[in-house]
Amino acid sequence: MSEPRIALVAEGPTDLVLIEAALRAILPQPFVLTLLQPEATRPDLGAGWGGVFKWCQAFRQRGVASLSSDATLGQFDLVIVHLDADVAEKTYADYGEGMLSQATSLAPLPCAQPCPPATPSVEALERVLLSWLGLADIDSKTLFCIPSKASEAWLAAAALSADHALLVGLECNTNLETRLAQLPKGQKIRKSPREYRSLAGALTTRWTQVKARCPQALLFEQRILNTSLIS
Numbered sequence: 469m470s471e472p473r474i475a476l477v478a479e480g481p482t483d484l485v486l487i488e489a490a491l492r493a494i495l496p497q498p499f500v501l502t503l504l505q506p507e508a509t510r511p512d513l514g515a516g517w518g519g520v521f522k523w524c525q526a527f528r529q530r531g532v533a534s535l536s537s538d539a540t541l542g543q544f545d546l547v548i549v550h551l552d553a554d555v556a557e558k559t560y561a562d563y564g565e566g567m568l569s570q571a572t573s574l575a576p577l578p579c580a581q582p583c584p585p586a587t588p589s590v591e592a593l594e595r596v597l598l599s600w601l602g603l604a605d606i607d608s609k610t611l612f613c614i615p616s617k618a619s620e621a622w623l624a625a626a627a628l629s630a631d632h633a634l635l636v637g638l639e640c641n642t643n644l645e646t647r648l649a650q651l652p653k654g655q656k657i658r659k660s661p662r663e664y665r666s667l668a669g670a671l672t673t674r675w676t677q678v679k680a681r682c683p684q685a686l687l688f689e690q691r692i693l694n695t696s697l698i699s
Contacts, residue, residue, distance in 0.1 A: 493675030528602035553616035583640035586616035625681035
């Protein structure tokens with residue numbers, strides 16, 4: 469059997485590193501992961517959640533019924549669309565007038581709900597993503613990945629000691645990226661693809677404890693295990 473081909477639409481390159489590390493823990497076989505967004509040949513889309521929004525709008529304008537039936541995506545066995553859950557606290561105006569002008573036809577932002585638990589905000593954000601894509605639901609070859617409040621929660625759960633103070637209320641911490649960068653020398657984790665890659669192996673090998681700390685990581689695994697990638 470050939471290696472599964474997985475496409476990823478993400479906020480940025482550090483999210484790619486962490487999601488790939490999670491997939492290595494979940495999938496029993498090698499796979500090929502292709503980053504569709506951000507994409508170097510489409511700098512007009514940008515990065516961050518606004519880049520994901522623009523990618524989804526470009527898909528919506530093609531008017532196809534699902535991601536797997538899109539001619540540009542048909543070669544992939546799975547398409548993962550990522551957003552961090554902190555996007556639920558944003559407004560369309562945060563990203564400028566171009567996005568705000570389209571907001572009337574989209575699910576509303578902000579859509580954040582009280583945390584804990586993280587689930588209500590994540591579910592609301594999934595409805596937002598569907599509206600960006602112009603879909604009523606996703607097909608069996610598509611899944612959403614929404615770490616709460618950001619993918620740094622998965623990294624912290626893997627990299628920090630089990631009694632570390634930052635692990636308390638981990639999925640509801642809106643300042644985790646900053647707090648990780650402010651840790652004492654020898655512990656601090658700065659947001660860069662290079663530094664995250666140095667910790668990716670820890671995320672893969674300690675995935676069980678990541679799932680224990682981050683229910684959204686467990687949900688991501690369950691969704692992967694329910695796809696056709698698992699024979």
